[in-house]
Amino acid sequence: MPSNWLSNISTVLLQGFAPHYDDVEVFILQLEGRKRWRLYEPRNKQEELPRYSSPNFDPSEIGQPCLDVILEAGDLLYFPRGTIHQGHCLEEAHSMHITISCHQLNTYGDLLEHALPAALRTAMSEDVSFRRGLPRDYLSYCGEALRPEDVSYKSKRREAFLEEVKKLAAKVFDYADVDRGKLILFSLY
Ligand SMILES: [Fe+2]
Helix, strand or coil, X not given: XXXXXXXXXXXXXXXXXXXXXXXXXXXXXXXXXXXXXXXXXXXXXXXXXXXXXXXXXXXXXXXXXXXXXXXXXXXXXXXXCCCEEEEEEXXXXXXXXXEEEECCCCCHHHHHHHHHHHHHHHHHHHCHHHCCCCCCCHHHCCCCCCCCCCHHHHCHHHHHHHHHHHXXXXXXXXXXXXXXXXHHHHHCC
């Protein structure tokens, strides 16, 4: 079980809550009573497996549910990060469930976010090719001021420069301590 799991028990006094998605994978175990859950697909690619939770949505923003189910005592419902969900208490039944969540900021990207800067620092201290100065004229064929229609945008010098940058970027990984990156990631929780 990842270190960032958390749980809560809710005896819901409210009728329900507005639809939204969370930044965690969710397991809901119905302990007592019954509760209705409606799940909706992510609205677009950017909201698949999101890093952060959403605000509340208006029903007009989320389309039709992909699952509309009533959980009974003993039922388990799982949904991935980014699944829009809405719980609704039924008038005739009380409800108690436990929620277990995991994978909050615990992705490949988060691991690399911690491992790569350290790898670059190690590469710079151990490999002279990372410490060489940039070409004196590189701003004539690289930079924000350059436009795709400029002649130098398609120049051989720019091509060679980008190749060198790519080569060094690929080499950074040789210095990555993935285990240490994971260690830092875990220590944040
Ligand atoms: Fe939620």
